[in-house]
Amino acid sequence: MTxxxxxxxxxxxxxxxxxxxSLAGRxxxxxxxxLSAHDIRAAASGRHRSVDDTPFGGGPGMVMRADVVxxxxxxxxxxxxxxxxxxxxxxxxxxxxxxxxxxxxxxxLLCGRYEGIDQxxxxxxxIEEISIGDYVLSGGELAAMVLLDAAVRLLxxxxxxxxxxxxxxFSGKLLEYPHYTRPAEWQGRRVPEVLLSGNHGxxxxxxxxxxxxxxxxxxxxxxxxxxxxxxxxxxxxMTEKRP
Ligand code: ADE
Numbered sequence: 001m002t003x004x005x006x007x008x009x010x011x012x013x014x015x016x017x018x019x020x021x022s023l024a025g026r027x028x029x030x031x032x033x034x035l036s037a038h039d040i041r042a043a044a045s046g047r048h049r050s051v052d053d054t055p056f057g058g059g060p061g062m063v064m065r066a067d068v069v070x071x072x073x074x075x076x077x078x079x080x081x082x083x084x085x086x087x088x089x090x091x092x093x094x095x096x097x098x099x100x101x102x103x104x105x106x107x108x109l110l111c112g113r114y115e116g117i118d119q120x121x122x123x124x125x126x127i128e129e130i131s132i133g134d135y136v137l138s139g140g141e142l143a144a145m146v147l148l149d150a151a152v153r154l155l156x157x158x159x160x161x162x163x164x165x166x167x168x169x170f171s172g173k174l175l176e177y178p179h180y181t182r183p184a185e186w187q188g189r190r191v192p193e194v195l196l197s198g199n200h201g202x203x204x205x206x207x208x209x210x211x212x213x214x215x216x217x218x219x220x221x222x223x224x225x226x227x228x229x230x231x232x233x234x235x236x237x238m239t240e241k242r243p
Pocket of ligand 1: 087132138
């Protein structure tokens, strides 16, 4: 079954954008997933097809209208799929959520622009907001692409079989250890000798220690989770597997 992504946006021309290239692009062309970008403006009525208005109570910027957004959601016609609205106010996207979405039938993503979306449509439809990080983008579109990329690469058949199996144990509990390839010496810098030793036990221990040290320095917050202790023992890292 094709994993279905629907994106509701004022800028459908932004899609597939980078998702049409590389790993996600090949999977899209291969029918592993499908992408429909729905133009929110098509759901607006009136001569000007206006999608936004000034905020009640005053303040800067414009707010996307509840009636227009609601009609756009209805027109997308995918009520069976999980629905998320990209917003810096949401809970943070993480690897576990990306995996949960990849294990489902797909997702519908609503991209906000302007100052935000009229709260009433979010309340009426019980829409969950999700953020990709603590910074503010000019709209949800790039965030939607980030979310889709994180989910699509986990779909069966997108990465090589070996990598996807390995991915199961890599749950983002530790940062990944450093990688090296030929030449063994470059500009006077040698690859850590243990990696040339052929001693798989020693290599695994070196990688675990390097991952732990990196995590301790850069993301000590990750080590406070009980999963991190397990990960350290199992040598699991946040990894970026490629096909
Ligand atoms: N829209 C604007 N900023 C965002 C963020 N950080 N995450 C998700 N959607 C956004």
